Amino acid sequence: MNQRPEKSIYPELNINQLQQIEADILKFWKDKAIFQKSLDSKEPDNRFNFYEGPPSANGMPGIHHVVGRTYKDLFCRYKSLQGFAVPRKGGWDTHGLPIELQVEKKLQITKEDIGKKISIEDYNQACKETVLEFQHVWESLTEQMGYWLDLENPYITYKNEYIESVWHIVKEIANKNLIYRGYTIQPYSPAAGTGLSTHELNQPGAYKEVSDTTAVACFEILEIDKVNAAFGISIEKAFFLAWTTTPWTLPANTALALGPEINYSIVKSLNPYTKEVQHYILATDLIEQWFDAKHLLEKDKNLEEKEYLVLAQTKGKQLSQIAYHQLMPFEANAPQKINGACFHTILGQFVTTTDGTGIVHIAPSFGADDRKVANENGIGELKLVDLSGKFIDGLDWLSGRYVKDYKDEQDYKAPDIDIVISLKTQGKAFNVKKYIHSYPHCWRTDKPIIYYPLDAWFIRTSQIKSQLINNNHKINWYPESTGSGRFGQWLENIQDWNFSRSRFWGIPIPIWIDESQENFMTIGSISELKALIEESLSSNLLNETEKQDNRKFLDKLHSADIDLHKPYIDWVTLVQGDKKYKRVSDVLDVWFDSGAMPYAQHHYPFSMDDANLQKFFPADFIAEGVDQTRGWFYTLHVLSTILFDTPAYKNVISNGLLLDSQGEKMSKRKGNVVDPFKAIETYGADSLRWYIVSNSAPWENIKFDLKGVEETKRKFFGTLVNTYSFFTLYANLDQFIYEENEFKPTHELDRWILSKLNSLILEVASHLDDYDSFKAIRAIQNYLDRHLSNWYVRLSRRRFWKNYETQDKIDAYQTLYLNLVTLSQIMSPFAPFLSDWLYINLTKSHHQVAKRNTNYTLESVHLSNYPKANLDLIDLELEKTVDMAQNICSLGLSLRKKEKIKVRQPLNKILIPILKEEDEALIRKIEALVKAELNIKTIDIVPPNSGLFQKKAKPKFKELGKILGKDMGKAQEIIQAWTTEEISKIETMSEFDLDVNGKTYRIHSAQIEILTDDMPGFTVARDQGITIALDLTLDQSLIEEGIARELVNRIQNFRKEAQFEVTDRINITLDTIGNTEFDKAIETYRTYIMEEVLADNLSMTALPKDSESIDINDIYINWKIFKI
């Protein structure tokens, strides 16, 4: 062995250094602008476009953000390695409700205070300051986790350029006549005077258990003939029964809905309040809900109280379009006030018989479902409650009363009560009772909400449904099911997109509407706005204030501090023709902001023309959480379909969610959140990333457990560090430097691991091309752990120990080096830090000797090219053979274990029976390996027909199943019962007849699988078709060799404990205390022992009794060992 050199070529590496390495590499990337170089070094038109879904930086990032970003970074780095330029512009989502709510909380105000206690200007300023409050934290996480993203020039959605692009898009959509004004039924809080988002409704505690008055109302039928016809009866008067938990909506009733396939009965009974005999229609299944079955009569008679009779039954579809009398007619809800048909029955699939009467009271302005079914049937609607929650004028005794107690009035009486009393006295109520149910409440006022029609702007997405679906088919979804299922289903049932929000902090909708509320115009750019303002100023339609405001805005436009947000934009009043246009005060849905990102991030079309945009559009790849399906994924898709009729992205991963180790969603409330910074600090970003990716496929949920990260670090990175350390230990001693051009491996192990390596290169690439990072990373793990470390290195160790330069040793170095460098490249998308460290430190030495610029002389692994598989080096036959060797060794070791014979004790031979002559050559190839690994002298191969072992046969089910069909089971029994002789006979034939259940089948021998079984007289082990037997007899020479090996082992342990250097030489004195067997063993193996332990002298002398002693197979000897 060479002397330890002064300088190491390859620095040492320890598992505890990983965090320091990450910090060093980060600094290196920054100092040398490696990210920028990775973009610049590629052919600019060979682009792989990635879109970053903008996070909002108004809060701390969580560990789940690391998950999505790991996948984003992984595939971008991989594509970069493959030679693509992968621009990755960062972005920040800056608008939206969560931010507004956060600011309201911070300022301790509510929405109503905005514009009163605080000016919109100040409010929006506060939002702007809040929204990027945590930007530096996000940037620091991005950096620390190794997510390469252009943070220098991010797109920010509140910037004027961004807003202008969005305006352009809104105008484009308007130009296609896809924008209209309408209203939506939204949760509305009369107490707070504001609409609520579903998000607010989902606040904990928003749903409360309340006790409400419910009523079953009786709607008297007008067209009784139709009822008689449908039931085949003849009566004069009948009622539909409909149940409601909100009697106050009954004046607004305009229709009744029945289920087409539901059975309805007509029941004769007394009205419980008026005691009149009447006929009622309700769902058959629900009769017993309202009538006591024990009072059911078989035959008609004079009805007593509670008694009832079922006259006839029919399907709901027979009862459609039947007119009824209005339940509660007033002036304000007279038919002429209704903008459509009214007071007849309609059919709705949503009607169920789970509760109520199977007939649903429809008040279209107070329920989304109601409105939908009403629209479909041309039913009109009534808005009988104003925005403060009061009944409007024209409703007699109801007018002016609050629907619910919004004001905490002293003597408040719910209109519900008066309504049901009124119905009772008129014989229009069948049942009235209290009912406890959960109902949404306003989280600010604690008052019940109502569903109320509010003005809103829509994009006619339903009109472009087929385009949307068609374009969705062009997208590769990972997993596929999200695209066809969740997203596809959503598109199939698409509703028009309500893209307006009556909030303040958002992109102002660039729409101006005239006083009639019928005409509107859309502004698509700042210059257009400017021109129109100037034009409007010359019109005499504007009053002085309006002109002043316009001028004020114009001044702002000309100055540098122009801000397109509210309130400034609301100053603008426009004139066109003879009409004055005021701006719609709403802002855009934030999802519109992010969906516009492909265009707005480039300030398209103002700073980038169409031709250039096409270079960055559509995205080749995006990745976000599955919860974005109806968020970002959707709005990207809608906008690109409208603008260019193409998808906005070609490949999309919808990654799963991050749950805690119990499978529960992480939330601050539960206190089960994991701090990403802490995780990175403790285990390193590489370990964290590796854990995430190797845990499951990207689209599966992850049950996150820090213990798993630790295990990853220990298992994978520990093994990697060990393998590298092994290499450097000897490579430094021998001053090894890789020579790339002259390498022709000859050693079986070298050829094998290189074959494995090249197979790995192909396998990883093919999985990553499928966006299956999980399979890719598992392949890498398997290769490193099972093949490179635990087989190649373990078996090759002796080759590195050799004392002199041989071709074999150089080959071993070359092979291991090649594996390590290639591995650093393959794993670089997954573990960008350590892989770069490895690459840099392994290739540094190579830079000087390299004759040209190659894949191994680059500044960083991330600038290198994905290794090209050398197909010539892939030898599947060899890979299979080594698999067999591993198998044999494992079997051999298990036999030794069973027989309690240490591996250090050499044994004479093992026996391996083979079924085909050609297998012998295979085994001979790996003979040396197996012999060394199992510490045996020879391998005896037992030829097929030696009669020494038994055979077993098994049908090949896949092939024979088709032929034998039902007889398969019986055939299996027959075949497995065959004796060794019968099997041997079958083997000589290519085909034979098999009788099963009286039928004869012609079967090929190849359709039978033959296995080796027992070897009588030997202890055998069997697995995967291989059987081995171990010869356990020990002779004197084997025992002596065993002693020598034990001694070497003890001396090596001593050297280690005494912390001798690997190269230190020693002197040994031994005293066997008269044990002649030991004396003889040591004499025989003297040279072997001295070589193994680097001893210059080995003397056998008596030592003092109190000398250090050592135990070998329960025999004690004394020794003395010196370092020279």
Add this chain to the structure above:
RNA sequence: AGUCUCAUAGCUCAGUUGGUUAGAGCGCUACACUGAUAAUGUAGAGGUCGGCGGUUCAAAUCCGCCUGAGACUACCA
């Protein structure tokens, strides 16, 4: 309520187009190995593949229903 996903060892997960001993890692137990050593090997215990039914010669795998977990959307008259 609708749409979708998931359910395999104590834990985290594999299991290709259905094919006969259902695998790996962790953890546990025992033994071994050890000049890569906070590493490693071998072995053991641990599974009616969520339940029921169906298709098939053959089901963890395909189909139906149910149960449980989760996501999104909507909302209960």
